[in-house]
Amino acid sequence: MQKLARPLPPLAYGGDYNPEQWPLSAQLEDIDLMKAAGVSLVTLGVFSWAHLQPVPGVFEFDWLDEVIDRLHAAGISVDLATATASPPPWLTHQHPEILPITADGVTLWPGGRQAFCPSSPIYREHALALCRAMGERYGDHPAVVLWHVSNEIGCHNALCYCDVSAAAFRAWLQSKYADLDALNDAWGTAFWSQRYTEWAQILPPRTAANFPNPTQQWDFRRFSSDTLLAHFIAERDVLHEVSPGVPVTTNFMVMRHIKEMDYGRWAAELDVVSNDHYLIAADPEAHRELAFSADLTRGVAGGDPWLLMEHSTSAVNWQPRNVAKQPGELLRTSLAHVARGADSVLFFQWRASKAGAEKFHSGMLPHAGTDSRVWREVVGLGEVLQSIQAVTGARSANDVAILFDWDAWWGCELDSHPSIDITYRDQAEAFHAAFTDLGVGVDVVPPQADLSNYRLVVVPTLYTLSPETAARLSAAAEQATVLVTYFSGIVDADDHIITGGYPGLLRDLLGIRVEEFLPLREGESVQLDDASAADVWAEIVTVDSADVVARFADGPAAGGPALTRRTTEAGQAWYLATRLAADALRALCRRLIDESGVVPIAEGIPGVEFVRRIAADGRHWTFVINHTDIEICPNLVGVDLLTGQSGSRIGVKAGGVAVIEGA
Ligand code: GAL
Numbered sequence: 001m002q003k004l005a006r007p008l009p010p011l012a013y014g015g016d017y018n019p020e021q022w023p024l025s026a027q028l029e030d031i032d033l034m035k036a037a038g039v040s041l042v043t044l045g046v047f048s049w050a051h052l053q054p055v056p057g058v059f060e061f062d063w064l065d066e067v068i069d070r071l072h073a074a075g076i077s078v079d080l081a082t083a084t085a086s087p088p089p090w091l092t093h094q095h096p097e098i099l100p101i102t103a104d105g106v107t108l109w110p111g112g113r114q115a116f117c118p119s120s121p122i123y124r125e126h127a128l129a130l131c132r133a134m135g136e137r138y139g140d141h142p143a144v145v146l147w148h149v150s151n152e153i154g155c156h157n158a159l160c161y162c163d164v165s166a167a168a169f170r171a172w173l174q175s176k177y178a179d180l181d182a183l184n185d186a187w188g189t190a191f192w193s194q195r196y197t198e199w200a201q202i203l204p205p206r207t208a209a210n211f212p213n214p215t216q217q218w219d220f221r222r223f224s225s226d227t228l229l230a231h232f233i234a235e236r237d238v239l240h241e242v243s244p245g246v247p248v249t250t251n252f253m254v255m256r257h258i259k260e261m262d263y264g265r266w267a268a269e270l271d272v273v274s275n276d277h278y279l280i281a282a283d284p285e286a287h288r289e290l291a292f293s294a295d296l297t298r299g300v301a302g303g304d305p306w307l308l309m310e311h312s313t314s315a316v317n318w319q320p321r322n323v324a325k326q327p328g329e330l331l332r333t334s335l336a337h338v339a340r341g342a343d344s345v346l347f348f349q350w351r352a353s354k355a356g357a358e359k360f361h362s363g364m365l366p367h368a369g370t371d372s373r374v375w376r377e378v379v380g381l382g383e384v385l386q387s388i389q390a391v392t393g394a395r396s397a398n399d400v401a402i403l404f405d406w407d408a409w410w411g412c413e414l415d416s417h418p419s420i421d422i423t424y425r426d427q428a429e430a431f432h433a434a435f436t437d438l439g440v441g442v443d444v445v446p447p448q449a450d451l452s453n454y455r456l457v458v459v460p461t462l463y464t465l466s467p468e469t470a471a472r473l474s475a476a477a478e479q480a481t482v483l484v485t486y487f488s489g490i491v492d493a494d495d496h497i498i499t500g501g502y503p504g505l506l507r508d509l510l511g512i513r514v515e516e517f518l519p520l521r522e523g524e525s526v527q528l529d530d531a532s533a534a535d536v537w538a539e540i541v542t543v544d545s546a547d548v549v550a551r552f553a554d555g556p557a558a559g560g561p562a563l564t565r566r567t568t569e570a571g572q573a574w575y576l577a578t579r580l581a582a583d584a585l586r587a588l589c590r591r592l593i594d595e596s597g598v599v600p601i602a603e604g605i606p607g608v609e610f611v612r613r614i615a616a617d618g619r620h621w622t623f624v625i626n627h628t629d630i631e632i633c634p635n636l637v638g639v640d641l642l643t644g645q646s647g648s649r650i651g652v653k654a655g656g657v658a659v660i661e662g663a
Contacts, residue, residue, distance in 0.1 A: 005245030006145045008307075009040035009077055010392040011338065011385045015347035015364055016310065017042035019067050020051045022351065027067065030351060031074045033365055037375075038382025042071065042350060043309070045081040046151045047113065049130060050088035059133050072143035079249075079309075079346075080144045082134050082235055084127035085151035086113040091126055098123045101162035103207045108157065112357075117160040118227045119168035124234065131235045132242060139243025147243065148309075149235040149250040152276060154228045158260035159220070161204040170199050172223040186494040187215040211416045215495045221410045225262045233269055247271035251309040254293045254300070256280060256425055259413075262406035264446030267300040274307035276348070278316055279333065281323040285433075287627050290333060291609060292432045294340035296404055296444040301341070303395055303443070308334075308342040313374050314362035322360065328655040330377045331384065332625050335657050338385075339611035339623030343392050345385060388641050388659050391621050394613035398441040399455040399598040403462060403469075404428050405447050411495060412463035412487065419519035421536040422487050427460035430582065434589040439604030441612055451476040456596045462488040464495075470505035476571070477509055481596035483574040484510060486537050501542075503575075510575040511545035511566035518556040525581075526555030528562045532584030538562075539577050546575070563588070572596070602634045608652075610634065624658040631656075638662035 014034070019027045034042070044067065045052070053059050068078055092099060092110040098120040100108045108115055116123040131149075138144050177183040180196055189195045194213055196202055205212035205220050236248045252263050252275045267273050275297040279286040297306050313330055315322040325333070334345045352363030366374045409424040428444065435442045443454075447469040451457055457476050462484070465473075470489070473482055489503030498504030501513035518538040520526065525535040528550040538557035546566035552558050557577075566573045572595065580588060593600070601610040607628040614620040622636055631653050638660040639646040645658075652658045 004247060006077075006142065008145050008343070010343075010389040012041035012077070012307070012344035012346065013037075013382050013385050014039040014041040014076070014350065015043065016046055016349040017044050018047070018349060018351075018353070019044075020048060020063070021353055021355070026351070027070070030365075031070055031076075033370065034076055034350070035074060037364060037379050038386060039076055039350070039364075041077045041079055041145070041344065041346065043079040043081060043148055043346065044068065045083045045134070046148070047086050048081070048083045049086060052083055052134075053088065053130060055090060056094070061137055068138065068141055068143050072141070076143070077145045078141075078143045079146040079148050080134065080138055081148040082127075082131040082150060082239070084130055084149070084235065087116050087123065087126070091123075092116075095122045097164065099162075100157045100160040101165075103159070103161050103205065105161075105206070112156070114156045116157060117162050117164055118154070118157060118224070118231060119160065119165045121164075124231065127231070128234060128238055131238050135239045135242035139239070139246060144243075144246060146272070147239045147246055147248040149232050149239070149248060152251055152253050153232055154224075154261050155253065158228060159224050161206050166203050168227060169204050169220060169223050170202050172226065173202065173219065174199060176219070187213050187219075188494075188496065189213070214414045214416070217414055218411055218495055221260070222262070222407070225260065225265070225406070228261060229266050229269065232266070236269065249274045249307065249309075251276045252297065252300075254297045256289050256293070256429070259406065259409050259425075263300045264404070264406055264448070267302070272307060273297060273301035273304070274309040276310035277308065277337070278310075278312060279325075281315070281319045281321055287333065287336060287609075287625075288433045288436070289429060290336055291340070291436060292429045292444060294337050294342065295432065295442055298341040298396070299404065299443055299445040299449065302449075303341075305341050305343040305393055305395070307344040307346070308337040309344070309346050310348040311337070311346075312362050313347055313364055313366075313378060315360070317358050317361040324362070326655070327373065327377070330374075331381055331657055332627065332655065334381055335384070335623055335659070336609060336611075336625050338388070338391065339609070339613065339625065341396065341613070345381065384642060388621070390615070390619070390661075391613050391659075394615040394619075394621070396441060396443070396612060397614055398443045399596075400435055400440055400458070400593070401443045401445050401449070401451060401454045401456070402428050402431055402458045402460065403447055404444050405462060405465075407493075408461075408463045408465065411491065412461055414495070418517045419536065421519070421522070422461065424461055424463075427485060427579065430585055431458050431460055431589065434582070434586040435593075436609055437586055437604050437606040438590055438593060439600035439602045439610045440593055440598060441601055441610070451480075454480055455598050456481045456483070456592055459484040459488055461485055464491050464493060465489055465505065466493065467505060470509070473506070474509045477568050477573040479570045481572045481574065481592055482509070483576060483592060485576045486539060486578060507544075509566070509573050510564065511543065511573065512561070512564050512575050513542050513544060514577070515540040515542055520555065524555075526557075526578065527553040528578075528584075529553045532587070533581040534562070534578040534584065535581070536579040537577070541575070541577050546573075549574075552578070602636055605632055605634070608632060608634070620662065622660045624652045624660065626652045626654065626656050629654045636660050
């Protein structure tokens, strides 16, 4: 990436802007109201393909020229989408072969959005033509500070099982394995009479009579993620060519329920990482999932600041029960992202739609207009962001890392495993929540991250890891503390068990050997001899060069080790053989931070987040986000940029936020 043509606004504020849904009078009003709210950046054109190219070969840019010029005149910058996210009806009508097909053989017809197969060369050709036309027309426009490739790539069509995808999958496999024998070995096709003798016999893992081959399923996920990334790269390369100096992004979906894209590998291809995040309305503590997602977004961005590309001012429309944000929640959830490295607060969308599937989705400007709580909070948030603009560009320096890997997530949750209760992201989130309640800042990082500066590294349910990652964990444990949990290091990258006792490559590091899995029944729990409660999992652990810290007191592994610790040169390697209940997990995390010398940002209060950003010049800001219903006075010294309070006993109201400079 060359030098930036134009800088992004500091702590950019705004959202998706869809003026094509509105008459000119509303568009003129938009500008006045955007200025009133402090909007500095809007995302334009995300779903505008049908308006920009109404018929094949004909582009109509005049309307977009006017919108961009108007925004520019008002001092509002533009994140310009390439508009390729959703093909127009003429394209799918002309080429129905680009439609995606599910594992069950069901065609996903047009009428919604993103109705295309990610492997389709026809889609790719049309998308790149539009992308080039957009880049050539607007690459030099002074309002355009960022390119936004497609939108939430893979949101609805990540896994396509059509014949075009099947051919592309075979090509991907040929470049991975080179010859069929290697594929047969990797996929373990000696099992169940699955041996392939010609490439043409290989299909995506379509719905089968029984469990499809697990390595085939896993490779298909890798192929699908790579294919979507290849599309991003193709558009990005066009933009770099025709619009040099304007950074290119695409909005990730780092959220609990989305796992199809390996963002740990994608991030390096983006000029700036951006993420969309929506609260899970059914989860009364959804702010915890937000906190984890935001820390993970910073983790994939290599610790650099990133952009919050979308979230919502209040309710969404796509969950079963779309709970509205409570007063004050908009500020808390926005600053929870900023605290974790977001250099923007953007929404879907500026003006709530009147028609279409998203008409009940909140916006910055709600249906009720400006005489509304949401609007007042939106204006207030704009003012808050202006008062903390100094944090733009600041990073963080945490002592604790949680390792997170999409590839291991895919493998961990394949079918025909010992227990369906072993899931991946929830364990990582549980550790994150425990550290957060203890006032400790956490980085959530991909396995390739540099681990050398952490005092404590937690490795939850990492079903597979490479020999390089195992070696780096061993190196980290020489001078820091590493904790690994059950169902880690079970298989190699081909999903072959590493035999001789689990957890494979980590046995020496941990000084233990797991002989047998003893999964628990649904709802069953066990106790450890330190009175910790646990569920889901037990196993027979034999200790080699480790100490037993706690044993199973009952259940199928009664009397056997449940928590072990091996002391290294100047560090420790712990192993946890079960899933601890929340309070027991917090107690373990407290012990780990004490023993590893991790210093909390503040004395922890469950339900309160303490998160720190640090500028290159050493200035720092502690964000205090109080999700509880009582006022708190944290033990921090400084000046709250939001209220002007200073000193050592700054009060943070129930449901309130403070940004304490110098704390
Ligand atoms: C995102 C998408 C937006 C909008 C939003 C609604 O998935 O990028 O276009 O649909 O969700 O929450």
